[in-house]
Amino acid sequence: MALPATRPTAAYPSGAALSADQLLDIYYFLRLTRTLEERLVALYRQTKVIGGLFRSLGQEGESVASAYALERGHHKDILSPLIRNLGSLLVMGAQPVEILRQYMAKAESPTRGRELNVHFNDLEKGYLGQISHLGDMIPVMAGIALTFKRRGEPRVGLVYIGDGGTSTGTFHEGLNLAAVQRLPLVVIGEYNHWAYSTPPDKQFAVQDLAEKAKGYGVQAVTVDGNDVFAVYEATRFAVERARRGNGVHFIEVKTYRRKGHAEHDDQHYVPKADLEKWGSENDPVDRYTQRLLSADMVAEGDLKDIDDRVRVEVDQATDACVDEPLPPAESALPGVYVEPAAADKLWFKAL
């Protein structure tokens, strides 16, 4: 099915390509993302989260659906998520307990307390954590896609960039390099309307992020980011196209950030009416649920079972790690290089 190169259509997809099990699987990841974040809010308020807490409320749909369109498993496709792509990470196989440990800086966290929140990776499962410098993951993921191409592997890279992130130089350099090399890379441009407190009209003078991508000769579409089916179908198309050697594809997902930049931010700069409207009429999880039920794609009881299962899993993950220790202080020294194996402990520590 060829996608329109311009605006999305409401008529997009039927979801027919997804089996009932897959539809429930997607529902599970949506619910898990939201429930896990709600648990993190509770832990944040108990001061057990050490740093900031970043919510993806309203963006779970595009995160889960785009990741779900990849080939997942050992040595398959690789994605690089942003701070609001918890759902993408979970789809790729990151465990709730790993997320909780990261936020609480536990010794047993994937980064052993060295990095924050979703900044961690497992290249074998297929995710590469971001750094805070937005845009940098575009060239890095281009390099990963370059490796796939060089080795003739039928694998695809997928990388997220926010509307604000498309203003960075590395976004443009990376996208252009990937386009010139015709790399198997899919870029998800998340138009969530807010880059911290900066709205789109102060960030760029184009209407759609897709216009920027087209400037580099990259195929680009804009889809309704809160329609799980639309994001899934568009990503699936782009991923398979990239896998066939047809180069970079950019998918702009229009969505809305419904929480502040981080939990400390009361987002007073966001119009209340917008928040109300997106929350009540355009929540991706609500829309997906209604769609499943109204079309009789799944049984209501199945969804309830998943809700219960998710609650149990998040409880168990929390119980498993909440009382774990922080890393021992001197574990800060090893691992900057292979050789030398550890940084020197400074002389005044021995006084």
Next chain:
Amino acid sequence: MAEVTFLEALRQGLWEEMERDERVFILGEDVGLYGGAFKVTDGFSKRFGASRVIDTPISEAAIVGAAAGAAHMGLRPVAEMQFIDFISCAYDMLTNYVATARYRAGLSTPLVVRGPCGGYVRGGPFHSQNPEAAFLHTPGLKIVYPATARDAKGLIKASIRDEDPVLYLEHKWLYRRIKEQLPEGEEILTPIGQARIAREGKHLSIISYGATLWKSLEAAEQLEKADGVSVEVLDLRTLLPMDDAAIVATVKKTNKVLIVHEDTRTGGIAGEIAARINERAFEWLDGPIMRVTAHDVPLPYAPTLEDFVLPQTEDIVKAARWLAAY
């Protein structure tokens, strides 16, 4: 044995590693069909093909970023900066992404970023820089800076084989000026992190690297003849990690230290070396640790200006003579 230039030695080292390990590949601006602005990769594209010698857009951040991604996946990228001055465009990628990757995320990133650095060639402010100090305080990077043809070859090979990211600085004034007999058919590997005594001496030590290593050797020769002062010259070769043992050993031997580098003075590497000597060998000093460096100005173009700003052999002679008499 065959006489090779610094540039040819570097080229041989790259070529041998490309032949030895198919994971090694080169990316950069004009490196492919054109063979690089200084012809370091001349002929590589023909031998190894476009998939291993990749011509890129003018995008230093993307070059280094893509190298990092490929390195995570098990390839061994060698990224060329056409002039090392442009590495500042990739500063974020190198310092924030690449250098931290192993520590913060357990990511292996074995890549080399190399390129022509340095002045004395009338290149002006943007084709003459020495960026080593900008990267010296970045844990996670290694910095090598060969002065001899042998080390040009030995250090590029060692850098490519290293498991961590290495910044390889090659002085363009040395490219065709330095010639050396190198054995054929023998593998040359220079260990990263080891300095080398370039000249033995008793009365005073000069610590240097790169082009000023040769100017320091010239100065030592003149001092020996004219003053009977015996000068030891230490070639650092690797700036990060620094060979503290070799530095301390030469201080203990001569008790006087002159540090010579081409980079500007404030915040330059000499300050770090002086601090280390102060902490580790204070009681062995018979005089102040002195520096001969570039003046603290952007490097100007006109020969009269450049020659004044950069350290010259006669500057080193005068400074060493002053210190020897202290």
